[in-house]
Amino acid sequence: MLEKPETASRPAGALAPGALTPGALTEETLATSHTRRKVGRGAIVGLQILTFVVLMGTWQVFSAFNILDPFFFSRPSDIALRMWEWIATGFIWPHLATTLIEAILAFVIGTIFGIAFGLAFARVDLLAAVFDPYIRILNALPRVILAPIFLLWFGLGIASKVALGVTLVFFIVFFSTYQGVREVDPVVLNNARMLQASDRHLMRYVYLPSVMAWIFSSLHTSIGFALAGAVVGEYLGSARGIGYVVAQAEGVFDTTGVFAGLILTSAVVLCIDLAIERLERYLLRWRPTAA
């Protein structure tokens, strides 16, 4: 287990991104230093770089000797060159911007709806009881299947991608919100009520902060899904965006372009993840395990 202690409080199903970063590993070794041999941070970074070099080197050499067919597997040097071209010529920026705008819109809209419905369902038992099976059915549906319908309804522009992302983000935020309300410690709640908190006060000072904590904990997953919705939507039909670039490259059997698109996408997600981790550490600083 390489999970950081704080990830234990993540809602079920949420991934633990960063679990494989050197930081997490160091924390883990510190926490269990009695039973495990300590590995220095420098050594770990060194091993990580070594792993990268070996993997890329093997790939490069294998494709050079045609053990890996460059037509299907491309070459690391070609991929790096392609990415550099995209950046140097400015070709990639409008696509990247489109994808990010779609993801951000999907995230914001999905979060707003998720919080609203989550609060309503958590506070009104009848709603939760009646709609429970429908929520389950909708959540069980593989959302990618909706993409063709959204393309028909909303066209090839960004709306269909945002819609797909919203269906992905909504359920994560919805369940986090629902959980956040339900998991409020009854003692804390009673204490606030004894201090004469009105319903409005309870919402603002007790329920919402608890809900926010749960939503922040699932930020990695929800933002990741917002991006996934955008890219998959673009891939299936669009005129702009990273998904579109990948689909175009695939259409002309340009493996190098496909790989470059993939790597670019994961680089973007990684940057966002790092930023979220900072944000999360600050916002959840009141938590014992985050300290």
Added chain:
Amino acid sequence: MSTPAVAFEGVTIRFRAPSGEVHTVARDISFDVAEGTFVAIVGPSGCGKSTLLNAAAGLLFPPAGRVLIFGEALRGINQHATYLFQQDALLPWRSVVDNVMLGPIFRNMAADEARAQALRWIDRVGLKGFEDRFPHQLSGGMRKRVAVAQSWIVNPRILLMDEPFGALDVQTRQIMETELLALWQETKKTVLFITHDLEEAIALADKVVVLSAGPARLKGIYDVDLARPRDVAEIRLNPGFMGLYTKIWADLRDEVKRQYDARKA
């Protein structure tokens, strides 16, 4: 005699367990708490003491009997009382000062005024310098001090306490008891204090109410006529204290044993 601060009139409390079974936790309990007195309620663990306190807080409504607060039947949350819980009840995401100022804020006081008042109370409970800490950064005793400030700042006429120091170590507990008494001595509020520790009850209270094993019934009420101000550590050696302890313990012992046997069975 003036109207009692809290009056239990034939209070019976029942719960329906998830299995559908009905549990009676308290049966036909009647007694008065005069304004300005410190009353301790003792009884075997799990006899329904907390339930009774929750009825006085208005957190639950008894199906039979009623609770009168200053002569008025209680409906909804008790507006005159604050509550010191055994568990941590602070909002974990708010700093010490933000927690203490909650009561005034809920009473619609302006934020900066509430903050100034909260800072005074934090000083008073000896936590100056810890205003901006989060609850998890404090020790159990310090969190209790914050809770004391939080419940005292709104100047309630009644303080309900449910084994507030139960989770603390013995030394911290005695310090907190002494400070609680000092604070109470200054303000003479009505206190309803639940505990299963008879020594604590006698050391602190003017009156000790003994409840029977569950379902709780009134077993006896004892006046504690020990001089004030008291030192909770030294009073335990006072002959008057020991006499009272022996007398009340004779009552309580049977109930503790009954409760224990019932649990075992």
